[in-house]
Amino acid sequence: MVLAHKMALASSMVTADAIEATEFPELSEKYRVSGVPHTVINQGAGNMIGAAPEEMLVEEIKRTLNQK
């Protein structure tokens, strides 16, 4: 199970969409996806490139929310 989906299951505040990048090239281009997995947080406010451990994704989510 993808980590983001685990978070969605664990919290009603989190939603997660696993997107097949080659099937949606416009979206991949919009977020400049060049390698996978690539996690986009809140429409590009944050990014996580590569398969990150749980704590790292949490840190990036915190950073994304704090920069508002």
Added chain:
Amino acid sequence: MGNFLDDNITKQIKEVFSNLENQVEILVFTSKNDCEFCDDTTELLKEVCELSPKLKYQGVDIDSEGSLVKQYHISRTPAIAVLGQVDGKMTDFGIRFSGIPAGHEFSALIHSIVSVSRQDAGISQETQAYLDSLKSPIHLEIFTTPT
């Protein structure tokens, strides 16, 4: 057997699905217009849902069922939503897949179904505590490829 899942895969999935607890509903959103992988996704998910009585398949044509498209925030096809029961009520956790779930995605989907059914996210207590403290919504989009 169906067209997508051979005997070996079917056996493996059934084994994983022996861990299912509560009912899971799989919504598959498709369109007849300009959707290369919609038919294959429909067929694949129907075959998966046939492997356990605890799984319910529901196909949604986005061109004729606008209210469901809105309710589940669907903006592209094919899209899959995995719903599970909380206190006996079918609940949307915001778990989505966009595009045909092949390769790694397929395995992720199968495991998502089991986790949703068991209400077991399998994250650390620290992460759970942080998620419980969230005051604003987080939307994660994970880009992957089939291989």
